[in-house]
Amino acid sequence: MLLNALLIFIGEALVAIGVFCDLAASIGMIRFPNFYTRLHAATVGTIGGAVVPLIGVALMALGADWLGNYRFFLAGASIVAGILILLLAPVGSHVLAQAAHKAGLASHEPIAFDHLEEDRRRGEKE
Amino acid sequence: MVNLKSAIPAMILSFIVYIVYTGSIDPYDLLTGAIVAVIIGLLTGEIVIKDPGKAFDPKRLYWLIKYTIWYFLVAEVKAHVDVIKRALSPRIPLNPAIVRVPYYVETDYAMTTIANSITNTPGTVVVDIDYGRKIFYVHWIDAKTSDPGEARKMISLDFEEHARKIFD
Structure with a gap:
């Protein structure tokens, strides 16, 4: 019983962390000045705001013994979904950033220096 | 010709994912999981795994x-x-x-x-x-x-x- 209570408590704490990360990510999404810096805020939303609460949900489901055998289904589905988001979300950010930079659609400013642009100009990177 | 050696790690991985996702070890789930894992492993093993020795290290x-x-x-x-x-x-x-x-x-x-x-x-x-x-x-x-x-x-x-x- 103590273990179940502990699992539920840790799970709820992780979900609370996720809520805070999502809130901070959406504030950053509005306040950051351009596309690339907003991608960093989006990363806070995917890892802190999606993967961490999914693991929290898995722990809560494992501790909720009134669910019977369904708790393993809930926990397993959450863990697999969390791992898939962890592996696939960065691919999305990466492709968005690459396409935006290649097409020159997003404003780079403010930016201190841009090695990728330099290498493109010199023809070292196609 | 299918490379069996590199198919085995892919089979094991997809079987683990299947069992974790369904969250049950009933004979029905074990059987369907095994069938799916064998098919997936044979189809993708050669593409995703070049050096099967590393998978069991x-x-x-x-x-x-x-x-x-x-x-x-x-x-x-x-x-x-x-x-x-x-x-x-x-x-x-x-x-x-x-x-x-x-x-x-x-x-x-x-x-x-x-x-x-x-x-x-x-x-x-x-x-x-x-x-x-x-x-x-x-x-x-x-x-x-x-x-x-x-x-x-x-x-x-x-x-x-x-x-x-x-x-x-």
């Missing part, structure tokens, strides 16, 4: 688990706190830049691990990659240096050492 598994724990408890927490502080502070302190970050690993899996690790920590996003010269172009929210070697030390050295021990 306990040392690599140990490093993978150690890396996962370290990554979530140290690297992610540090980066999240940093970016959340920037997003919530009144002045929005930013110094963004795109820096060259060289890498020195051989396999595609290790490269993908490093790139995903960099992108998954808030504050750094891999924008482009140069396979020939082995360079990631990383958008960095607080560029402390423009020197590729220094930037590698600050951004990707820990990821790279772990990725080399796991996959290379």
Whole structure:
């Protein structure tokens, strides 16, 4: 019983962390000045705001013994979904950033220096 | 001709994912899981696994688990706190830049691990990659240096050492 209570408590704490990360990510999404810096805020939303609460949900489901055998289904589905988001979300950010930079659609400013642009100009990177 | 040796790790992995996802060890689920795992393993084993010996190396598994724990408890927490502080502070302190970050690993899996690790920590996003010269172009929210070697030390050295021990 103590273990179940502990699992539920840790799970709820992780979900609370996720809520805070999502809130901070959406504030950053509005306040950051351009596309690339907003991608960093989006990363806070995917890892802190999606993967961490999914693991929290898995722990809560494992501790909720009134669910019977369904708790393993809930926990397993959450863990697999969390791992898939962890592996696939960065691919999305990466492709968005690459396409935006290649097409020159997003404003780079403010930016201190841009090695990728330099290498493109010199023809070292196609 | 299907390469059975490289099909087996793929089968085991897809069977584990199936059982974890269904969350039950009834004979029905074990049977359907085994059938699906064999089909998936035979279809994809040759494509996704080049060196089946690496898949059963306990040392690599140990490093993978150690890396996962370290990554979530140290690297992610540090980066999240940093970016959340920037997003919530009144002045929005930013110094963004795109820096060259060289890498020195051989396999595609290790490269993908490093790139995903960099992108998954808030504050750094891999924008482009140069396979020939082995360079990631990383958008960095607080560029402390423009020197590729220094930037590698600050951004990707820990990821790279772990990725080399796991996959290379």
